[in-house]
Amino acid sequence: MIRYYSTRDPHKNLVRFEEALLKGLAPDGGLYIPNRIPKIEPEAWLEARSIAEVGIAVLGTWLKDEIPATDLEAIVRDALNFPCPLVPLSDDLFVLELFHGPTLSFKDFGARTMARLMQYFLRQRGERRIILVATSGDTGSAVADGFAGQDNIEVVLLYPKGMVSEVQERQLITERPGVRSFAVEGTFDDCQRMVKEAFVDPELAHLPLSSANSINIGRLLPQALYYLWAARQVNSLGERVGAEINFCVPSGNLGNLTAGILAALMGQPVHKFIAAHNDNHFFPDFLQGKAEAYQFHPTIATLSNAMDVGSPSNFERLYTLLGPEKLRAWVWGTTVSNEATLARMKKTHQTCGYMACPHTAVGLEAQARYRAQTADPTPTISLACAHPAKFPEVVFSALGQEPPPEQALQVLYNRPTRVQTIGPTLQALKAFLL
Numbered sequence: 001m002i003r004y005y006s007t008r009d010p011h012k013n014l015v016r017f018e019e020a021l022l023k024g025l026a027p028d029g030g031l032y033i034p035n036r037i038p039k040i041e042p043e044a045w046l047e048a049r050s051i052a053e054v055g056i057a058v059l060g061t062w063l064k065d066e067i068p069a070t071d072l073e074a075i076v077r078d079a080l081n082f083p084c085p086l087v088p089l090s091d092d093l094f095v096l097e098l099f100h101g102p103t104l105s106f107k108d109f110g111a112r113t114m115a116r117l118m119q120y121f122l123r124q125r126g127e128r129r130i131i132l133v134a135t136s137g138d139t140g141s142a143v144a145d146g147f148a149g150q151d152n153i154e155v156v157l158l159y160p161k162g163m164v165s166e167v168q169e170r171q172l173i174t175e176r177p178g179v180r181s182f183a184v185e186g187t188f189d190d191c192q193r194m195v196k197e198a199f200v201d202p203e204l205a206h207l208p209l210s211s212a213n214s215i216n217i218g219r220l221l222p223q224a225l226y227y228l229w230a231a232r233q234v235n236s237l238g239e240r241v242g243a244e245i246n247f248c249v250p251s252g253n254l255g256n257l258t259a260g261i262l263a264a265l266m267g268q269p270v271h272k273f274i275a276a277h278n279d280n281h282f283f284p285d286f287l288q289g290k291a292e293a294y295q296f297h298p299t300i301a302t303l304s305n306a307m308d309v310g311s312p313s314n315f316e317r318l319y320t321l322l323g324p325e326k327l328r329a330w331v332w333g334t335t336v337s338n339e340a341t342l343a344r345m346k347k348t349h350q351t352c353g354y355m356a357c358p359h360t361a362v363g364l365e366a367q368a369r370y371r372a373q374t375a376d377p378t379p380t381i382s383l384a385c386a387h388p389a390k391f392p393e394v395v396f397s398a399l400g401q402e403p404p405p406e407q408a409l410q411v412l413y414n415r416p417t418r419v420q421t422i423g424p425t426l427q428a429l430k431a432f433l434l
């Protein structure tokens with residue numbers, strides 16, 4: 001049986017997945033991690049024809065004593081009902097497009113699956129929840145979309161005012177049943193801090209608060225699936241079943257990278273992870289062993305705004321899972337400036353005909369640097385995190401042309417919006433919650 005304990009609990013008290021999912025953050029402020037990671041034989045997903053089928057096999061192993069197989073299958077098929085294609089850019093470099101879900105970023109995988117899992121458990125318990133989400137752009141819309149209209153769940157979104165793109169903002173403030181959006185006069189870190197403070201505030205203790213940030217283990221497990229699915233596709237192309245690959249992960253809060261590490265610990269051979277960061281360089285500093293690494297930094301606003309995180313929450317989880325030596329040996333990191341991001345968008349478009357969003361471009365630039373520095377010939381999968389049409393301004397400044405219009409975004413402009421601006425304090429948030 002797989003159980004979960006808090007990264008801050010010296011006694012490693014175990015809770016069920018149901019509890020870890022519904023709580024999000026552990027009561028001691030730590031993050032839940034599994035007490036063991038099941039080894040999943042490649043056969044379990046080698047025959048899969050879709051990511052949903054990978055999900056049924058893999059999540060089935062994780063959750064088998066908590067959710068009956070038929071219920072889980074229905075949840076996974078309903079959640080992961082969109083494609084995730086692998087696009088070759090060269091013989092040994094592939095882009096995994098994770099932006100074909102309803103809100104056009106990889107956040108849809110975790111949010112949609114988590115919403116359905118939560119709904120499943122809440123219905124059984126006859127309970128309700130208020131989900132607090134701090135978002136740097138994409139999480140909020142994915143969560144709002146994934147949870148909207150569930151009568152036992154309300155969603156409260158906090159995003160940094162003026163620090164998300166126009167399209168992202170439109171996605172966040174589009175009116176949805178059961179969703180309230182707040183534009184916070186501060187940074188993503190302020191939003192994240194307000195959420196964390198709300199959880200431990202005695203005056204809010206009577207509210208059934210829960211979180212849906214990537215601190216929730218219920219988002220990370222579904223994200224591990226696309227690593228397995230992509231590896232399977234690359235390896236079956238070259239009939240290199242079970243061979244090692246590299247993954248390049250554009251990173252902010254380090255949830256996606258943690259999901260990749262989980263996939264690797266489940267048995268997918270990974271030679272190197274490449275952690276691609278923008279000017280928010282906490283994690284690359286840590287990997288390079290810089291002395292000041294353990295100090296978190298204030299957030300710096302960049303063109304890849306969904307990765308603008310000065311103090312990544314999942315660092316604590318990664319650190320506890322692997323420890324510093326293993327982390328430094330397995331993960332190679334670099335930081336990519338705005339100029340280098342734009343240059344890589346342009347180069348990728350010119351040489352491969354591929355239009356990358358700024359986050360994806362940070363990854364492509366990082367993997368190019370890694371190759372140049374190491375000459376490592378291992379085939380690499382670089383994650384494409386969001387659709388370029390979400391960032392038309394950045395695409396235009398890199399390429400001199402706008403991305404083609406995207407139906408899923410255009411319909412948003414005909415829908416009513418609802419948003420309230422608040423200061424960056426718990427007090428301001430509390431006024432609405434109470």
Ligand SMILES: *Cc1c(COP(=O)(O)O)cnc(C)c1O
Nearest residue numbers: 138252253254255256306385386
């Ligand atoms: C959330 C997000 C990231 C960063 O992912 P983390 O799990 O926070 O590291 C990167 N790119 C896009 C487009 C995102 O939405």
